[in-house]
């Protein structure tokens with residue numbers, strides 16, 4: 536495809552692609568791996584909300600609704616960021632940035648996912664439907680359109696939307712807003728800055744080129760590494776709260792300490808003994824860390840039920 540072609544010309548050129556290629560593009564727009572992780576945190580919220588197995592209807596409708604709304608938020612992010620994505624090496628190949636999917640089709644796709652997701656959650660309870668829609672708006676509009684361009688604290692504030700799913704899962708099962716669910720939200724909220732800033736250190740030049748005020752661009756790499764370390768320490772302290780409040784037991788305490796101190800270890804190495812590629816390794820570790828943390832929360836919960 537010639538580089539000089541306009542987006543419209545490329546959209547016409549791409550119109551004869553196979554259903555399989557098109558399907559891959561639509562799937563990519565939903566950020567499936569991120570949504571899978573969000574759903575894991577929502578599922579753990581659902582399981583911790585009740586003493587036994589949560590009701591099947593709430594789990595199925597809840598996961599479908601939260602998943603569709605998260606996928607919709609991701610697709611809206613692709614639409615609104617299509618010009619920005621085209622400027623960055625990491626994202627320039629995306630379906631909308633390359634013009635493989637017409638913008639209007641992507642907007643219809645995202646809107647349908649949003650409406651179906653909302654309707655499914657409404658069947659469960661309005662609280663979950665509205666809270667999930669608020670998270671969608673928080674990420675797709677507030678973060679993407681405004682925060683991302685406004686302040687280096689963009690991902691700290693915007694991270695609230697991505698941290699909401701445990702609360703959404705909890706509300707899907709109980710219909711209520713429970714303070715225990717906020718402990719899980721706080722875990723993801725404190726995890727997000729080191730998750731993202733490790734990647735942003737690795738991709739600093741990309742963000743600088745696109746003129747996005749990410750922390751390594753505005754405050755430098757050394758300061759960002761200090762912040763990564765600080766947030767992993769905050770995460771370790773917040774990680775004690777589920778145990779201190781009695782929500783989780785000894786298995787959680789041991790597992791979370793190993794994982795959180797492992798994350799601190801990556802951050803210490805990043806700050807004081809950086810090697811090429813370590814920022815990327817820290818970002819990758821952050822994903823396994825969150826997966827492990829939520830699996831441990833769940834295992835501890837069910838072990839507690841078995842031993843009771």
Ligand code: HEM
Pocket residue numbers: 568569572573576625689690691693694697698723727730731734822825
């Ligand atoms: C404002 C908050 C967040 C920001 C700015 C952010 C940013 C990013 C970025 C830029 C990537 C892509 C890295 C790449 O090039 O491969 C990524 C990957 C990922 N993020 Fe986040 N993230 C945030 C919150 C979350 C949350 C809340 C979760 C899940 C609970 C999450 C889970 C993941 C996963 C699983 C990946 C790997 C995706 C893949 O390999 O395709 N992120 N994140």
Ligand SMILES: CC(C)=CCC/C(C)=C/CC/C(C)=C/COP(=O)(O)OP(=O)(O)O
Pocket residue numbers: 566569570573601604605606608609612616626667668670671674679696697699700
């Ligand atoms: C309903 C609900 C729970 C909504 C939250 C949905 C959601 C997909 C949250 C994930 C946050 C995320 C991947 C941010 C990166 O955006 P970016 O634009 O900085 O990254 P990019 O450059 O890779 O697009």
